[in-house]
Amino acid sequence: MTLFVFLLTMLVFTTVGLASATRSRHTKGDYYLASRDVSPALVGLSAIATNNSGYMFIGLMGFTYSLGFASLWLMVGWILGDFLTSFFVHRRLREASVRCQEITFSGTLAAWANPKFTWLRRAGAFITLLFLGAYAAAQFKSGGKALHAILHWQPETGALIVAILVALYCLAGGIRASIWTDAAQSMVMMGAMGVLFSTAINAVGGLQGAWSGWQNIPGFLDPFPASMGGPVWVSGVLFIVGWLFAGMGTIGQPHIMVRFMTLDTPRHLLQARLWYYGFYVLFYGLAAGVGLFSRLILPELSTLDPELALPTMAREMLHPAGVGLVLAGIFAATMSTADSLVLSCSAAITHDLWPQRFEHPSQLKVVTIAVVLAALFLAWMGPSSVFALVIFAWSALASAFGPLLWVLARGHTVGEREALLMMCSGLTVALLWRYTGWQDVIYEGLPGMLAGWLVFCLSRWTGEKAEKNA
Numbered sequence: 001m002t003l004f005v006f007l008l009t010m011l012v013f014t015t016v017g018l019a020s021a022t023r024s025r026h027t028k029g030d031y032y033l034a035s036r037d038v039s040p041a042l043v044g045l046s047a048i049a050t051n052n053s054g055y056m057f058i059g060l061m062g063f064t065y066s067l068g069f070a071s072l073w074l075m076v077g078w079i080l081g082d083f084l085t086s087f088f089v090h091r092r093l094r095e096a097s098v099r100c101q102e103i104t105f106s107g108t109l110a111a112w113a114n115p116k117f118t119w120l121r122r123a124g125a126f127i128t129l130l131f132l133g134a135y136a137a138a139q140f141k142s143g144g145k146a147l148h149a150i151l152h153w154q155p156e157t158g159a160l161i162v163a164i165l166v167a168l169y170c171l172a173g174g175i176r177a178s179i180w181t182d183a184a185q186s187m188v189m190m191g192a193m194g195v196l197f198s199t200a201i202n203a204v205g206g207l208q209g210a211w212s213g214w215q216n217i218p219g220f221l222d223p224f225p226a227s228m229g230g231p232v233w234v235s236g237v238l239f240i241v242g243w244l245f246a247g248m249g250t251i252g253q254p255h256i257m258v259r260f261m262t263l264d265t266p267r268h269l270l271q272a273r274l275w276y277y278g279f280y281v282l283f284y285g286l287a288a289g290v291g292l293f294s295r296l297i298l299p300e301l302s303t304l305d306p307e308l309a310l311p312t313m314a315r316e317m318l319h320p321a322g323v324g325l326v327l328a329g330i331f332a333a334t335m336s337t338a339d340s341l342v343l344s345c346s347a348a349i350t351h352d353l354w355p356q357r358f359e360h361p362s363q364l365k366v367v368t369i370a371v372v373l374a375a376l377f378l379a380w381m382g383p384s385s386v387f388a389l390v391i392f393a394w395s396a397l398a399s400a401f402g403p404l405l406w407v408l409a410r411g412h413t414v415g416e417r418e419a420l421l422m423m424c425s426g427l428t429v430a431l432l433w434r435y436t437g438w439q440d441v442i443y444e445g446l447p448g449m450l451a452g453w454l455v456f457c458l459s460r461w462t463g464e465k466a467e468k469n470a
Helices: 002-023 026-036 038-053 055-100 106-112 116-152 155-203 208-215 232-252 252-262 266-297 299-303 304-318 320-353 359-381 386-409 414-434 445-469
Strands: none
Touching: 002 116, 002 155, 002 320, 002 359, 026 055, 026 252, 026 299, 026 320, 026 359, 038 155, 038 252, 038 266, 038 320, 055 106, 055 116, 055 232, 055 252, 055 266, 055 304, 055 386, 106 252, 106 386, 116 155, 116 266, 116 304, 116 320, 116 359, 116 386, 116 414, 155 208, 155 266, 155 304, 155 320, 155 359, 208 266, 232 252, 232 386, 232 445, 252 320, 252 386, 266 304, 266 359, 299 304, 299 320, 299 414, 304 320, 320 414, 386 414, 386 445, 414 445
């Protein structure tokens, strides 16, 4: 029954994706941007399904299981930071993409002010390809872990299944197929998490029983991680602000921001935002609750792999049909992000790195297949932690693109050399921060994004000073 429900759901997703081919206009703009005619409901659901990747079912579960209540600051900071920046960036990005006649995130940044910046376009495309490729590998790995935990299949098999399904409907309809399936997948994701939440809370004796159990776990109810050290209020502020910057880093994620570029008109942005944040808050709340309950239900995972908490809990507590639904939910979250990542990488190659060489739909699809294969190889050979891979890629992209997009959206004019310096400095600081291990103290996206903004401020200051001395 588990396998039947899972396969049936996968068939539905694939059918929806393939059906999108009937709306295809067989152009590059349609393949990567759905001709900018997507409704606000589909934009909102697709954006949040893309955001709520396999990381929410696998990586976040492990983080919440291990850290306890302190992990809830991740939810608060991430959603709040995302929400605040949306008021200043999303509409301007959508308008700029039309004004510049660009179909990619990097291309829009490079063409924001005339003339178009060739080196900025290529640098942005290279960064996109490098880190979104790692991000896609994390999604394939999520599917592998889920199948291993529930059906005891080899993790490589799950990754291969995700890759095949993603390739099928990406080839069929491009980003329109991705958006259509995202909408269907978001409903399955919500249903799966809701079923598991209600089952888990009953299993631990309600909130009162859960609270009693959590009190017996050392440090589980602490508001901040004990390992941070220093005064509580200082470490607490740094921890919260760090994850607030993680949420602000959403504006640096090409695979999410391109969803808002597909919106039919900027006037519908408020409606898209309501769909996006309404689903976001509800789903994240359920996911965090399941993660906290899993520590009581599966205490033995603390010495094994906490990222297997959700699929293991489903296998041990639910009816086989429910297990199939949860497995389908994990794959839905995985594929809804993986297809977006693959298409963003493909667009970076065909539109930004070699814009004149790939125009025919068949050529675009060949590149898409190549990206899928590369991500699959990295999933098989790369690090085992989904959480680490996702956070690493997210912070790198946030630090590289976030500050630049912010200052452009605020109406500032930025030269190509200045923009490249902002991107490189932000990315370098974020990577060095993680390499030195300081991410255990504060999320590396914070110093990375601050570095980009600092370069901009220093550039303005030195420019004004030079003008005064001239």
